[in-house]
Amino acid sequence: MNIRAICSDIDGTLLNSERDLSPRLKSVISQFPKEFPLILASSRMPDAMRHLLRDLGRPIEPLIAYNGGFVLDKAGNVMDSVEIPINLVAKILEMTRKTEIHVSLYHGENWYESKEDYWAKREAQNTKVNPTWMASEAVLDLWAKGNKGAHKVMVMGDSNEISWLFGELHLAHSSDLHLYRSKDTYIEIAPRKISKATALKLVLENRYDFSMDEVIAFGDNYNDIDLIQSVGWGVAVQNARPEVKAVAKEVTLHHKEGGVAATLERIRGLRFKI
Structure with missing residues (x-):
């Protein structure tokens, strides 16, 4: 199989124990041709991904943000935008009002904190x-005027309260929302109909002349399962969830041990063939 692009998750996959890019990873990426796409696919907002691409010497690349809810091409043009309706965002805020749960709101290039x-x-x-400091109610008013919703809602707090909220949202809105419990203290909430895999397929079909079968992808968590399954060579890091490892064609080293770099060094040595 000929590998013609790299797609990788960020947190728990690409970054090291300091939540940064290792010199080893930067070195191996620098050995790939500039025209060889490196596509980051994350629950992060775009600006939380761009500085990583700059550090890798690849500032002009497509971005798959918010788990596929906001997709940008190399020129920064919006290829897809799928939002959580504002009434659902308001409901989540109402559910958390009498708790200690922290709610972060995201739309496009903006992150709002109250x-x-x-x-x-x-x-x-x-x-x-850095976020924009704005009360949640004011954010909803702003979005209502612009007929917008959220690309992501992230809730953080005590694990018991987070478990309660996860259960309530799953019961009432499992057909509308993706609920990713990336940690016991986090839920990342996204629209149900999107994924990293659907976003990558969109990018390839519209901007490149090859298919998902010619991509190597890396991941560690539940929101990476579709991506790992959909590409030609899906790789799970050693610290990945068991469900991710189960669908991967390869399990590489732990993200703290440079798993992505280790696999890329190998395929680089094979001239991109597996």
Whole structure:
């Protein structure tokens, strides 16, 4: 099989224990031709991905943000945008109002936070992006005027409260929402009909002359399963969920041990053939 593009998740996959890009990874990426696509697919917002591409020396690449809900081509043009309806966003906010759960709201290039607490500071530190400080009600008013919804809602807090919210949302809205519990203290909420795999397929069909079968993809979590299954060579890092490993064609090293770099070094040595 001839590999013609790389697609990778970020957190828990591409980054090391310092939540950064290792020198080893930067080195192996630099050995691939500039015309060889490196497509990041993440639950992150675009700006939390762009600085990583710049650090890899690949600033002009397509971006699959919000787990596939917001897709940009190399020129920054929006190829797809799928939102959570504003009435559902309002319901999530109402459900969390009497809890200690922290709610972050995302649309396109914007991340909104209502208070500068532990969770907001942690996310800013992890992603190297600063939010727009605005009350959630004001964000809803703004979106209502522009006929917009959320590309992502992220809720963070005590694991018991997060478990309760996950159960309630799954019971009432499993047909409308993807609920990714990336950690016991997190739920990443996205529209049901999108995925990293559908977004990658869209990018390839509209901007490239090859198919999913000629892509190598890396992932670790539930939201990577469709992607790993849909490409020609799906790779799970050692720290991946068992369900991800089960569908992968290869299990590489732990993300803290440079798993993505190790596999790319091997296929680079094989002249991109597996």
